[in-house]
Amino acid sequence: MAITPQWKDELRARITLSSLVQRSVKLTRAGREWKGCCPFHDEKTPSFYVNDQKQFYHCFGCGAHGDAISWMVDHAGLQFMDAIKELAGMAGMEVPAPDPIMAKKAEARASLIDVTEAAQRFFVESLSGPQGGAAREYLQRRGFSAQIMREFGFGWAPDDRQALPKALGQFGEDMLEAAGMRAANEQGERYDRFRGRVMLPIQDARGRVIAFGGRILDKRDGVAKYLNSPDTDLFDKGRTLYNLHRAAPAARQSGRVVVVEGYMDVIALANAGIADAVAPLGTALTEMQLELLWRMVEVPVLCFDGDAAGQRAAMRAIARALPMLAPMRSLGIVRLPSGLDPDDLIKQQGKAAMERLLAQPAQLIDTLWEFERDAQPLATPEAKAGLKARLMAHVETIADPEIKSLYRRELGDRFSAFAYPPRAPRAPLPPRQQPGQRGAWKGANLPPPGLSDEARAQLSAIMAGGQRQGLMAAVLAGLARYPGQISRHAEALSALARIAPEAAPVIESLFELAETLDSRGPHAICTPTQSQPAPSADIRYAFLDDGTDPDAACEDLAEAVSLLVERPALEAALAATISRFDSDPEGSFAEQTRLRAQLLAVEERLKAFGRRKAAAPVDSDENTA
Structure with missing residues (x-):
């Protein structure tokens, strides 16, 4: 049978990890855990902890982490099966007999490693031989030290299609191909996979050569710059990291x-x-x-x-x-x-x-x-x-x-x-025209249209209702003064009508009356003296002042419409988000945070808008112009 996860769990449960570690590391009790100086890196202040309940050790200094099995592998330097056997002897357990199929596969893998290890020795010898001169010059140009070249096992694959069978005659053709060293074309001709390349061994976590990578010396059309071994019983490129066996100990230090x-x-x-x-x-x-x-x-x-x-x-x-x-x-x-x-x-x-x-x-x-x-x-x-x-x-x-x-x-x-970044403060309005002057409509040379007497009378009656003060009354009055802007803000006003039902009748009437615009009367729906809503006593709206340039007035009116519509829309969205908190607490909370931030931004804009209007000088003759 194979060594199953359940068997390993039983083995860990029978081993007191702190007792195992204390054979080589001095530990002291720290609450429910044990602590000491880490054996994997030099330190003076203990950062190495052992937890018997959770069956693991961990160093907060270098990150070393593992259980009893990994302790025997990483600290004692044993191979996995040797570690298993020694721990089983301590725990009074028998090591399961190996699965015959798995044992056969392990034997085959060991044989393939013999092939790759022999190929590595051949490539290293070729680099130091007469054929490796160009490769040695290339590596010297790259600035690699002799020590690095030895450590990483640089080699050279001769530009010969049959070099490996000659050099590794002790292995059959099938083994060379199974190890990824040889390939075959459509005609059945077998040849060396790596030819005319600087060679690097690819090693597993235990440092055994399982594959190769090769680099050409000079760029050639149609030839890959880098070539790796194919996936084999030894090598799975998706499960392998190059240099892992060297980097892991270094990573524990760094x-x-x-x-x-x-x-x-x-x-x-x-x-x-x-x-x-x-x-x-x-x-x-x-x-x-x-x-x-x-x-x-x-x-x-x-x-x-x-x-x-x-x-x-x-x-x-x-x-x-x-x-x-x-x-x-x-x-x-x-x-x-x-x-x-x-x-x-x-x-x-x-x-x-x-x-x-x-x-x-x-x-x-x-x-x-x-x-x-x-x-x-x-x-x-x-x-x-x-x-x-x-x-x-x-x-x-x-x-x-x-x-x-x-x-x-x-x-x-x-x-x-x-x-939704905060809006920059608006530029000061241009100097007001003399009282009574009228500017041309933006983008139009024709006289601005107006309403018939009947339409003007109906709107005056609507505007004479209860909402004569505040931003909404001012916006509606501004649209009455500049009816050409109604279509510009139609979508925003429709949204406001849906969100604020009390404003819907006035907005609908405004739309209906705007459709009856004609060119027979004055340019405004209602004149300044005919039932126009009075502005707040402490706030002056530029779009209601006769002396304001129409272009500036219309832009100011657009800001007022935006402020008027955004707040109820955000409040409605916030209410909907709060209502779904029980079904989606995480999403609701995040959305509430975002909406509240937007509401706060709108409040700041409203305050800034009000302060700007309040700061405008009041002309005592303005309302009678």
């Missing part, structure tokens, strides 16, 4: 892991002394690779080129990560200067410049907001609504309910601040 776009970037960073870098292998980051990263640190740093392709790669990684976000588990994003990769940046500006960028990564949510905000022009309401729809579509992919709620609120607040 508390950081850096993800770059390719393995040459990893080596460039290592050459500069930055050892905690990994890279995917020719694909965007996968869910499994993200899990591997989060096992090392809580916030891996993704480093991308500053061009458009790098930005798209960052968004692909973010889209993969959003459904997997969890408390204390996110991503940091670093974008390099445009046109530079890590190697270029280090050569031009030094290691310190790279470290400064890595020390201040952007948050995932900041990168998401900036990418979608800048994705297309936002000059129209429809485009802005599209921005919000894209942001909320991202939020809906988040599985953790608390993080989803927080992202919805944060992105909603950012969108509201962007789409």
Whole structure:
């Protein structure tokens, strides 16, 4: 039988983790836990904790984390099965006999590793031989030190279609092909997959060679610059991170892991002394690779080129990560200067410049907001609504309910601040004309139209009702004075009629009477002396003053209409949002916050509008002009 998760759970339950750890680390009791100095990095103040109840250890300094099995692997240096056997002996448990099928697969994998390890030795020997001269010159031009070349196992694949069968005659053709070293064309001819390339071994988490990557020396048409091994029984590119076996110990020391776009970037960073870098292998980051990263640190740093392709790669990684976000588990994003990769940046500006960028990564949510905000022009309401729809579509992919709620609120607040910014103070009105002067209608050379005597009389009766004071009466009076503006504000007034039913009869009558406009009478629906609503005693509205230029008056009237309509609309929306709190508390709360902020902004505009009118000088002759 195989070692099942249930069997491992039973093994952990029988082991007291603190007793196991105390064999090599001094621990002291700290409440329900034990604490001590971390064995994975040098420290003077204890930050390493062991929790027997939860069966894990954790270091808040370097991020080391695991259970009894991982302790034996990471600290004692045992292989997995050796760790299992030793712990089982402590716990008085028998290790299950291996599954024959799984054992056969493990044996086959071990045989394939023999192939890849032998191929690695051949490539290294070829690099140091006569055929490897051009490759050695290329690596020297790149500035790689001899130590880095040995550490990362640089090699050379001769430009020979049959080099490997000659060099690795102990392995059959089928094994070479199963290990990804050989391929066959449509005619059945078999040939070496890697030819005329600088070779790099790809290793698993235990440091065993499982695949290869090769780079050509000179650009050639129709030839891929980089070539990786295909997926095999040894190698799954979506589950492998290049340099993981070196970066994991370094990450425990630095508390950081850096993800770059390719393995040459990893080596460039290592050459500069930055050892905690990994890279995917020719694909965007996968869910499994993200899990591997989060096992090392809580916030891996993704480093991308500053061009458009790098930005798209960052968004692909973010889209993969959003459904997997969890408390204390996110991503940091670093974008390099445009046109530079890590190697270029280090050569031009030094290691310190790279470290400064890595020390201040952007948050995932900041990168998401900036990418979608800048994705297309936002000059129209429809485009802005599209921005919000894209942001909320991202939020809906988040599985953790608390993080989803927080992202919805944060992105909603950012969108509201962007789409509904506070309005700048209006410019002072132009000098008023002499009393009695009339300006021309905006955009028209013909005399402004008016109403018939009958229409004017009906409107005067409506306006003589109870709402003679305040902003609504002033707006209606302004529209009576400038009937050409009624059609401009028809949609807003219709919305007001729906929201404020008490205003509906006046608004409907205003629409009906405006349709009867003719050119026989004065230009206003009612004259200043004929039943026009009186303005408030302490507020003067420019659009009701005879001396105001008509263009300025109409713009002032538009601001008044906007203020009149926006507040009840927001109040109605807020009431609807509150009513659905029980069914959607997270969404309702976020929407209430946004609407209350907008209401506050409208209140400030109303106050500013009132103060501006109150500050206007009162001409004692104005009402009799």
